[in-house]
Amino acid sequence: xxxxxxxxxxxxxxxxxxxxxxxxxxxxxxxxxxxxxxxxxxxxxxxxxxxxxxxxxxxxxxxxxxxxxxxxxxxxxxxxxxxxxxxxxxxxxxxxxxxxxxxxxxxxxxxxxxxxxxxxxxxxxxxxxxxxxxxxxxxxxxxxxxxxxxxxxxxxxxxxxxxxxxxxxxxxxxxxxxxxxxxxxxxxxxxxxxxxxxxxxxxxxxxxxxxxxxxxxxxxx
Ligand SMILES: [Ca+2]
Ligand SMILES: [Ca+2]
Numbered sequence: 086x087x088x089x090x091x092x093x094x095x096x097x098x099x100x101x102x103x104x105x106x107x108x109x110x111x112x113x114x115x116x117x118x119x120x121x122x123x124x125x126x127x128x129x130x131x132x133x134x135x136x137x138x139x140x141x142x143x144x145x146x147x148x149x150x151x152x153x154x155x156x157x158x159x160x161x162x163x164x165x166x167x168x169x170x171x172x173x174x175x176x177x178x179x180x181x182x183x184x185x186x187x188x189x190x191x192x193x194x195x196x197x198x199x200x201x202x203x204x205x206x207x208x209x210x211x212x213x214x215x216x217x218x219x220x221x222x223x224x225x226x227x228x229x230x231x232x233x234x235x236x237x238x239x240x241x242x243x244x245x246x247x248x249x250x251x252x253x254x255x256x257x258x259x260x261x262x263x264x265x266x267x268x269x270x271x272x273x274x275x276x277x278x279x280x281x282x283x284x285x286x287x288x289x290x291x292x293x294x295x296x297x298x299x300x301x302x303x304x305x306x
Contacts, residue, residue: 117198119182124222127190134187134228136172141227142184143167149196149218155211166224170231177202177219184223193223238298248292254281 134140143166146156158167169175171184179197187193197219199205207215230236241249241257255278262269285293 117200119179119198119201120196121183122194122196123191124194125190125192127188130188130191132188132228134171134185134225136181136185137231137233138171139168139227139229139231140171140184140225141166141168141229142223142225144180144221144223147220147222148213149220150214155213155219166226170233179219180221180223183221184225187223187225187228189225189227191225193221193225195221195223197221233298238295248294249298250292251278251282254278254293 132138143158144156145154145158147154161167172181174181176184177197179195179201182201183193183195183197199216199218202219203211203213203217205215207213207217213219238249239245241253243253243256244250255274258274258277262274282291282293285297287297288294
């Protein structure tokens with residue numbers, strides 16, 4: 086993975102926090118579950134994916150009702166497998182569940198009830214009718230540390246005081262920008278920095294605390 090991609094995910098994760106905490110409606114309590122059928126497990130099956138990891142996968146989606154294919158990651162984005170962060174709502178809830186505890190090289194066929202997919206509304210743009218049960222065939226390629234991992238936090242937190250100052254994040258951004266080699270105006274750096282603080286420094290104390298940063302419950306700092 087290039088640093089450019091990493092950077093995008095890093096920034097995206099900062100934005101996600103807002104969506105995650107303010108934009109998400111509570112799902113109805115439901116007894117419906119995702120059915121997981123493991124089709125292939127490689128000999129060495131690790132690391133296992135967990136919430137917050139950055140995954141790279143191909144998946145095909147079918148309607149359970151008639152078996153028609155409504156989605157194929159292989160025909161999108163020039164056939165590159167999709168990158169996404171697991172467990173934070175970047176994919177439908179059922180896929181977040183279905184792709185947990187899965188290792189690179191593993192293949193799964195999963196059946197997702199409507200309540201964990203597009204629900205009563207369906208998703209017209211994606212050709213998904215209301216109340217549709219979905220089937221996905223998934224091939225996982227990579228499980229990487231996600232942008233909100235403990236590792237990422239400690240890397241940015243240079244003085245190890247468990248909070249990220251403006252200088253620390255500024256320094257981190259500069260390094261990432263230098264690494265990906267693209268020329269950027271200084272104003273881009275400043276506006277990204279301002280945006281990160283606007284979206285993440287909820288108590289306005291000028292620092293992003295581990296709690297403010299930490300969208301993933303399993304990451305204990
Ligand atoms: Ca610090
Ligand atoms: Ca703060």
